[in-house]
Amino acid sequence: MPVVVALHTTAPAVGRGLGWALVGALFCSVIPNGLIWWGVRRGRLSDHHIRVREQRRTPLVYGLVSVLVGLALLVGFHAPQPVIAMVVVMFGLGLAVTVVNLVWKLSIHAAVAAGSAAVLIIVLGPNLLLAAPAVALVGWSRVQLRDHTIGQVIAGAVVGLVVAVPTFLLLR
Incomplete structure (x- = not known):
């Protein structure tokens, strides 16, 4: 998502778009996932999906801190507003799933x-509605892997939509 939003926003300046995309991807994905892999290697987390709900809080909080650092850099260096809005959405999603996961195992994959x-869809238009089955496939895979119930997947998808749509529309 950071690559698509940044490149679309800065077109035709591909280099500039890739720079903003790199910042977004680094702080919203690479660093948080790196922390999870590190926790797995050290034996502190069950696996990279963190299937044990009680183990999710610390990596989720560190992920939120990473996203906030990335957001501060984007704002400080005057990134395009849609890129900043996208990272705010990522923070909002992270915060929502972190709060819910304190008491119930929501599907983060479905939310994201x-x-x-x-x-x-907001950025590229309604033709991207054709990609909606990909969201259903993610949910299906989480149930098939027995990592989540159908309810946890549906709740994750609803949280993803409820947080992302108004936040991005308000801030873009």
């Missing part, structure tokens, strides 16, 4: 898939 799809 639905929220990302919604932002991409």
Whole structure:
């Protein structure tokens, strides 16, 4: 999502778009996922999906801090508004799933898939609605892997949409 939003926003300046995309991807994905992999390697987390709900809080909080650092850099260096809005959406999604996961195992994969799809539809137009089955496939895979119930997947997708759509529309 950071690559698509940044490149679309800065077109035809591909280099500039890739720079903003790199900042977004680094702080919203690479660093948080790196922290999870590090926790797995050290034996502190069950696996990279963090299937044990009680283990999710610390990596989710560190992920939120990483996103906030990235957001501060984007704002400080005057990134385009849609790129900043996208990172605010990512923070909002992270905050929502972190709060819910304190008491119930919500599907983060479904939340991110639905929220990302919604932002991409807003940015690129209604033709991207054809990608909606990808969100359903993500949810289906989480149930098939027995990582989540159907209710946890549906709740994740709803949280993703409820956070992403108004936030991005308000801030873009």
